[in-house]
Amino acid sequence: MTRLPNHPPLPGQDSPTRVEMTENDFRHRGFMDFSVMRLRHERFAGGMTPMIERDVCYRSYAVAIVLYDPKADLLVMVEQFRVGAFAAGVNPWMLEFVAGMVKPGENAADVAVREAQEEAGCVPYNVRLIYSMLPSPGGCTEIVEIFAGLVDSTGIGGIHGVEEEVEDIRVHLVPAERAIALMDENRVPSGFTLLGLSWFARHREALRR
Structure with a gap:
């Protein structure tokens, strides 16, 4: 399927x-x-x-979610170690949107909400699908569904992650203008994060309203 x-x-x-x-x-x-x-x-x-x-x-299905606080005009993003980047000779501590794997029988939107709670300590609302994408269709079956959701960023921060999965995740509250600038400066190499930021840059004003 x-x-x-x-x-x-x-x-x-x-x-x-x-x-x-x-x-x-x-x-x-x-x-x-x-x-x-x-x-x-x-x-x-x-x-x-x-x-x-x-x-x-x-590779299994995955989800990512763009977490935005429209009142504070902040994006909730995470920083963590990525072994693929390490193997490629790139700085493996990457700034990304919250993401995770979808197990058989799970609803992708529910997984996106759960990952936001586990990785960033927040509960998004008005969650909606914005893209379905193949990160590397030339040789990999992975499909990533990218969602967007609104949050109240008050009190969000710190280090999160599931200990059993050896997750070590630092949460950042990034001003919207700064996040878009990082994208334009070629400082966001994570593919799903770039795609989410591109969507966000086009829809930011509508989200604020």
């Missing part, structure tokens, strides 16, 4: 639809699963490609 709409890239445009997979050989199973897939697919000009081999990373 997918959480993304299956529609062509442009409205009213037809795209190829045929894919033939002959093998999906799982080489590793763990927090993320990895397989080597052999397939061929339909070409734009007709006919099929030769058989191709691709590595695929299988």
Whole structure:
């Protein structure tokens, strides 16, 4: 089951639809699963490609949430260690929006609210879905649903996280103008956070009203 709409890239445009997979050989199973897939697919000009081999990373669904206090004009953001950034040679302590994994059978919006409580100590209201996205569609199955919610930031701060998950999360109250400036200065490398900030910059005034 997918959480993304299956529609062509442009409205009213037809795209190829045929894919033939002959093998999906799982080489590793763990927090993320990895397989080597052999397939061929339909070409734009007709006919099929030769058989191709691709590595695929299988990762669970995730959520993120843009937490905004319209009265104080502050975004609630978190800072934590990210092993992927460390492996890439990037500063692994990253400024992000609250995020978390969705377990089978869970409602994504409920998970976003729960993660806001666990990671930032706040309870958002007027929560709504703003985007569904694939962070790395060239080789990873992960789908992230990005939500937005309003909060009262009074008293929010400190260090949070679930001890059993070895979470060490510091909460920041970031003025809206500063957060947008950080994005424009190329200082927010987290993909879902960039996408959420881009949406927020366009909708900030409407949220304040």
